[in-house]
Amino acid sequence: MSLSSLVFLAVLLGVNGSLSVTIRPEAASTDMSAHPNSLPETADEADTSGQVRVLELEETEEDVMATGELNPNHYPAQRAANVVRHYLNTRYGSPYRVFTLNRVHSGNAEDMADSGRKYQLEISVQDFISNKTEKCSAEVLFPRGEPQDSPSVQASCEELLKIDTKAQEEAWYQQNKNQSLVTAHLPDSYGHIDPGNEPLWHLGIVASSFIMLNESTENTLYNMAQVANVTQLETENDQLKFDYYILLHDMVSQEIIHWKLLFTWSPAEGVKVLQKELMPKCHHCETVEVIANTN
Template identity: 65%
Template sequence: MDLVIMFVLALLTVVSGSPTVTIRPEAQPNATQQMLKKAVIFGQQQTVAVGTEAPGDVMATGELNPSHYPAQRAAKVVQHYLNTRYGSPYRVFGLHKVHSGHAEDVAESGRKYLLKISVQEFLRETVKNCTAEVFFPKGEKQASPEVRASCDELLQIDSKAQDEALYQRYKMNQSLVSAEYLPDSHGNMDPDMKPFWHLGIVAASFVMLSESNEKTLYNTAQVAQVTQLETENDQLKFNYDILLHDMVSQEIMHWKVLFTWSPSEGVKVLQKEQLPRCHCGRLPNKN
């Protein structure tokens, strides 16, 4: 089966099972590079015209081509924003399509993008329209983009029952979750681990939102490792190693993220740290 299809199936299927799973990859030479060449941008159904513009091109003003980098970069930030605000193990948002985009300079302070997009909630295959405003500040030190989004119909999707069931299952679990390589180099993962892959996408969105600018286009490539820690203050606590893929530079970035989650509080990132550059000719071995 084609790897892209495997990724889509992995995102759309959620199954319950045993609480403790350790997944190990069937290592191949250049496995990660092969996976990334075939993988689509998470949540995006149209092709991005990545070959039409140089990564360092001058940003256009006025009406934007929806399939080109400037509009796609700004729209991708909206996806990360929605996941940080509303994402959960059973509610994950991805950019479906950019319908229109407009960019303008705001004095000397930055650039503002006005977007009409459609966003997909993957587990239910639900696509709804959104309007959004993304502001990229200028300055010597990079600041996170500022986002406003109106996606009322999308946010009516209710995952409370599924999230609560997962939370109760793992809150008192005596055997803490430990897993690796979600998905593996072939795009597969144990069904029990799919909610934790989704949770990794949500946690990664905090990193991608803070690191995004007008020259990046981030996607979650893989959760390299999941470690559940002891529950604190009724919050499930996790340490994740996450690989991010910048579609512009083709770089793989390795981040460690410590966070808590519960249905009532959502994901709360406690620490995030970029690790040394990942030399990913083959999937990293955590043993």
């Protein structure tokens, strides 16, 4: 399978977090400029083997500034809906609760003059681990201005929040509280994730949602492609502490973007990002940006 095919498949992580796709850091730094012309229609159309039916989009790029009713399967509605997914992960995600976008049912965009553009959406959100799905209403405002602030989101998915993961989270917390670990490549070179490492993969998706929510605009569509490396650090203040090196895929530009994340997690406090570090495309270059104390 070609590298461009692997990069294309990374977008499916937005609808199924277990998709067996690996993008190595060495290959991922390659610049790819081709604009995609298809998107997965629903989460049910993807499986762990990477087989997927896709809905073909029009060859010409749809105007991202369209107003009024939107095609649920085209980029403007999909971009806004994925922002809702990242928002829910930052608020409620854990090693045993990961939200994915199942389907966009309808969308409407409205120009709000100086304040930005508002998207009103009817979507189905799925908890990947339990496979439970709920239809939710959401509102996303992409603000105007330079520098552009992160999107403002309002969404409520009460039924999904009723899923009880406390026992699993507490057990995993106690198991890892007094140990350190180093793990590379989730998924590994064969697209496999050891069951014992699945909570680390889920935690990477949740933590990377903080970046993707902050970086999202009307011109991006982010998914996490791979956890390249995980290092567990010494536990502080009863919080598990992790250093993650992750690869994000922007489906629109086809860029693979490298980030380092320093964050803590506990069942009581959830994910708390301490530092986000944007890495250069070249592994031999210096770091170009450091953003600290974002929470």
